[in-house]
Amino acid sequence: MHNKTLGNLLFAFPFMLATALAANSCASVAADNVKPPLMQQGIQFGDLNRGSIMVWSRSNRDARMMVEYALNDQFTDSKIIRGPYALSVSDHTAKQELTGLPLGKDVYVRVWFEDLTNARTKSAAVSGHFHTIGAHDNIRFVWGGDTAGQGWGINKAFGGMKIYEAMRRAEPQFFIHSGDNIYADGVIEATKAAENGLIWTNIVTPEVSKVAETQAEFRGRYKYNLLDANVRAFNAEVPQIWQWDDHEVVNNWSDSKDLSADPRYTVKDVPLLVARAATAFKEYSAQRPHSADEPDRVYRKISYGPLLDVFVLDMRSYRGPNTANLQTVESAKTAFLGKEQVAWLQDGLKNSKAVWKVIAADMPIGLNIGDGTVNNIPDGTPRWEAVANGNNGTAKGRELEIAGLLSNIKKDNVKNIVWLTADVH
DSSP states (O other), X not given: OHHHHHHHHHHHHHHHHHHHHHHHHHHHHHHHTOOOOOXXXXXXXXXXXXXXXXEEEEOSSSEEEEEEEESSTTOTTXXXXXXXXXXXXXXXXXXXXXXXXXXXXEEEEEEEEEXXXXXXXXXXXXXXXXXXXXXXXXXXXXXXXXTTOTTOOOOGGGTSSHHHHHHHXXXXXXXXXXXXXXXXXXXXXXXXXOGGGOEEEOOOOGGGSSOOOSHHHHHHHHHHHTTOHHHHHHHTTSOEEEOOOSTTTSTTOSTTOOOTTOTTOSXXXXXXHHHHHHHHHHHHOOOOOOOTTSXXXXXXXXXXXXXXXXXXXXXXXXXXXXXXXXXXXXXXXXXXXXHHHHHHHHHHHHHOOSSEEEEEOSSOSSSOOEEEEGGGOTTOOEEESSSOOSOOSSOOTTHHHHHHHHHHHHHTTOOOXXXXXXOOO
């Protein structure tokens, strides 16, 4: 029995060895044929803070993000970070934080993706750079909003989104995007009538040819903007602070939004659209994630040393329904920022040691912004989308919350506050 078993083993071994060698040979051939990942959307920097920044990019398939950075463009003494996996669950987006950066320095970055096959092929690297703001640096930044709105998309004949190139040439240290990063509810068609009889021609993709409803369509809106070379060049040099407003989801959305009569939408559930929109926003923004107690939180403070604190607001997530806005007592229906965000802002402004306090608001606080009429009755009582209610008397409705905030700012003697917004609705 023993000799027979040994004989069988000796006979089997050459067969198994040949099989293994053949398998390895096939694997080698397969590895040689694996194409590297692609980085079609470039890189983006976000939420530059004192000594830290977020780096964002996207692969075209399952891969791992790799980030190299140095204080010179030759990348001597560089550091390499094995970043997160970019998988289909996040539409192959990934972001990595760089920490411990020296202040007042130019930082050079290279990003590439390593695929998750046995071949471990690597994408071509995409490079960028930014400047960390030092204690004695002058600060220069730009702000704006409303990208590709009202059907005005990427026109190659015009030169694409040239405003981004104009901003890049100004060499700002960062950019505040005041919201409406996309127009999920706006269709982009191949042509659009412009002034003086001219015709505007757009690049069109399937995701922008209808209103966004599916997760893929919301994601496709962000990928559309990244088709533009001006945007990608800007993203690779200017760190951004993103906030969101209504068009990331649907026009003028609040708890009162009703899509039942809108034939463009087969999905009528606004909370479901908000969930899909928020998911895409987080995936494509280089925003630093908030802590686990509120992972979807957008409002935050970003400090730039003794000169500047930026308070980034969220005027969407905590508001009550759009109404006639004439209530005389504060309640859930009059909420705009919400109690917690208001308290956070008041405390932050009071305790800020910075010379300037910039409040980045995604909506204006003083303009009368309408949203049709109550119950959609022709010539009925106006319904209001923002804070102001068109009534010249004492504060009412959402004005009560903002009036309280402004009163506390005055009481606390907070100086040098500047409010910024872009969209006037």
